Amino acid sequence: MATSxxxxxxxxxxxxxxxxxxxxxxxxGLDFGTRxxxxxxxxxxxxxxxxxxxxxxxxIDADRWSLRIGGDGVEAPVTxxxxxxxxxxxxxxxxxTIECAxxxxxxxxxxxxxxxAGTPWGRGAVSTAEWTGVxxxxxxxxxxxxPDAHDVMPVALDECRARRPMSLDKxxxxxxxxxxxxxxxxxxxxxxxxxxxxxxxxxxAASIKWVGAIEVSxxxxxxxxxxxxxxxxxxxxxxxxxxxxxxxxxxPVTSLVELDWPARLEPRPQLVRGRSxxxxxxxxxxxxxxxxxxxxxxxxxxxxxxxxxxxxxFSWHPEPGEHTISVRATDDTGRTQPAHVPWNxxxxxxxxxxxxxxxxxxxxxx
Ligand SMILES: Nc1nc2c(c(=O)[nH]1)N[C@H]1C(S)=C(S)[C@@H](COP(=O)(O)O)O[C@H]1N2
Ligand SMILES: [Mo]
Numbered sequence: 008m009a010t011s012x013x014x015x016x017x018x019x020x021x022x023x024x025x026x027x028x029x030x031x032x033x034x035x036g037l038d039f040g041t042r043x044x045x046x047x048x049x050x051x052x053x054x055x056x057x058x059x060x061x062x063x064x065x066x067i068d069a070d071r072w073s074l075r076i077g078g079d080g081v082e083a084p085v086t087x088x089x090x091x092x093x094x095x096x097x098x099x100x101x102x103x104t105i106e107c108a109x110x111x112x113x114x115x116x117x118x119x120x121x122x123x124a125g126t127p128w129g130r131g132a133v134s135t136a137e138w139t140g141v142x143x144x145x146x147x148x149x150x151x152x153x154p155d156a157h158d159v160m161p162v163a164l165d166e167c168r169a170r171r172p173m174s175l176d177k178x179x180x181x182x183x184x185x186x187x188x189x190x191x192x193x194x195x196x197x198x199x200x201x202x203x204x205x206x207x208x209x210x211x212a213a214s215i216k217w218v219g220a221i222e223v224s225x226x227x228x229x230x231x232x233x234x235x236x237x238x239x240x241x242x243x244x245x246x247x248x249x250x251x252x253x254x255x256x257x258x259p260v261t262s263l264v265e266l267d268w269p270a271r272l273e274p275r276p277q278l279v280r281g282r283s284x285x286x287x288x289x290x291x292x293x294x295x296x297x298x299x300x301x302x303x304x305x306x307x308x309x310x311x312x313x314x315x316x317x318x319x320x321f322s323w324h325p326e327p328g329e330h331t332i333s334v335r336a337t338d339d340t341g342r343t344q345p346a347h348v349p350w351n352x353x354x355x356x357x358x359x360x361x362x363x364x365x366x367x368x369x370x371x372x373x
Contacts, residue, residue: 040131082151
């Protein structure tokens with residue numbers, strides 16, 4: 008069947024065509040999730056990678072663009088042009104998952120019986136790409152990092168001037184990149200062209216797109232994205248001065264079943280597939296339970312790498328009727344998914360074990 012023109016629409020604010028078949032529209036106009044039941048491989052194609060933007064995608068001319076590394080934490084500021092970046096440093100490629108801290112927010116709201124402001128994400132705010140670029144460390148060393156440097160903050164060129172600091176340690180890590188390419192193509196406009204940061208294992212908001220400057224600071228940096236947004240706010244997260252709760256950095260263990268929600272299946276033997284992600288850690292094992300019965304081990308089908316999701320599957324021959332599939336992944340430090348995630352005001356880090364609803368009928372309902 009040919010794809011109808013109606014299935015692909017042009018969205019103001021987003022450059023790539025958004026396909027209803029592969030993407031979920033959150034309704035904000037700028038944020039589109041990747042459909043869990045349409046994930047053909049380990050990597051998410053550039054066309055289907057989820058989009059989360061606070062402002063419209065800026066159109067940047069790489070020939071007139073430059074990147075400045077400065078701030079009171081460097082010896083001497085340096086500026087690089089786009090071509091310099093491709094040539095001056097070793098190019099590094101890493102496969103890394105990006106997940107928005109607000110992924111599964113709608114399910115979190117339902118669980119707590121409360122409405123939550125913010126992009127109404129289902130399960131689609133997570134995707135994985137092979138990123139190619141230069142190590143942030145190499146860039147920082149070119150400017151000379153002072154021994155008393157504390158925080159590093161990429162600053163963006165989009166309308167909202169997105170910015171979020173990270174610790175110097177994280178900025179110097181082997182797999183913290185200034186990415187120039189995604190899955191073997193120059194970064195697409197919506198994903199940060201000409202350059203974006205990839206902060207492995209941290210919340211998506213740390214991976215600043217459309218970077219125009221990198222500031223190195225001797226003092227801890229406080230900006231809205233680490234004092235009031237992307238912060239766990241709630242009874243268990245006391246405020247500290249201007250910081251309203253606990254700022255989010257590394258992500259917890261999460262799992263995704265590659266089925267629609269609710270799912271429709273036929274009563275025959277089949278493989279159920281999914282992926283689990285543990286932020287900076289590696290997935291060690293994945294267990295599943297049908298209808299809240301005994302836990303069984305799923306089979307891991309990727310070797311498992313810190314910072315990227317690991318795929319898994321199990322075989323199932325369901326009886327007709329209503330069922331649930333629950334999945335609980337564990338990482339190599341023993342962290343696992345909880346039965347319940349305590350309330351936080353902005354609905355972040357919902358990594359609870361979900362009961363995925365499945366209806367099994369002889370003829371799938373249309
Ligand atoms: N400049 C800029 N960078 C940004 C954002 C943004 O709005 N502006 N959104 C952040 C958030 S919240 C997420 S989850 C990721 C999403 O990256 P993607 O759109 O490539 O999937 O980008 C981050 N980087
Ligand atoms: Mo995000």
